[in-house]
Amino acid sequence: MPTGQIEHANLSVTDPERSAELFKRLLGWHERWRGESQLGGSTIHVGDETTYLALYTGDHVKGDYSKGQPLNHVGLLVDDLDAAEKVVIDSDLKPFGHDDYDPGKRFYFFDWDGIEFEVVSYSGDAQ
Numbered sequence: 012m013p014t015g016q017i018e019h020a021n022l023s024v025t026d027p028e029r030s031a032e033l034f035k036r037l038l039g040w041h042e043r044w045r046g047e048s049q050l051g052g053s054t055i056h057v058g059d060e061t062t063y064l065a066l067y068t069g070d071h072v073k074g075d076y077s078k079g080q081p082l083n084h085v086g087l088l089v090d091d092l093d094a095a096e097k098v099v100i101d102s103d104l105k106p107f108g109h110d111d112y113d114p115g116k117r118f119y120f121f122d123w124d125g126i127e128f129e130v131v132s133y134s135g136d137a138q
Contacts (some may be wrong), residue, residue: 015042019056019063020085024124027055027066028121029052036063037098037130038087072124084119084127092132106130 012051015077020126024030027045034040043056043063052069089095099120108119117131 019065020108021054021065021067022085022126023072024066024068024122024126025072026123027053027068028067030064030066030124031055031129033098033102033104034058037095038089038104059079082126082128087127089130089132090120090134092130092134095130095132105119 017042022030031042035042038059040058040063043058045055046053048054048067048069050069052071054065056063056065058064074088075086089096096118099106104120104122106118106120108117110117115133116129117129119125119127119129
């Protein structure tokens with residue numbers, strides 16, 4: 012039986028630069044690639060050596076574009092939940108849904124485009 016992991020997720024956003032900066036600060040990631048998309052528009056890949064988010068924009072994200080269906084949220088694992096929450100707040104985003112249940116503590120936030128993220132820490136020191 013094969014084994015695997017998620018390599019990337021492609022998210023449509025209105026401002027890839029702004030979103031890339033958030034994930035660099037929140038997760039300690041770096042920019043892996045940027046360029047034109049095959050179908051028009053542009054993309055920034057931000058992540059580590061094995062996992063990344065492709066932050067895509069194009070004409071399709073203007074106007075009444077509806078995202079998030081059927082996407083529920085994207086889960087992000089951090090080693091310091093308090094520091095991660097500060098990055099979210101400093102980005103003028105609002106954390107909510109703080110909870111503590113196995114396997115860790117967590118909170119949620121919506122980005123500027125209405126995409127929901129869950130930030131979780133398995134560290135016993137998470138607040």
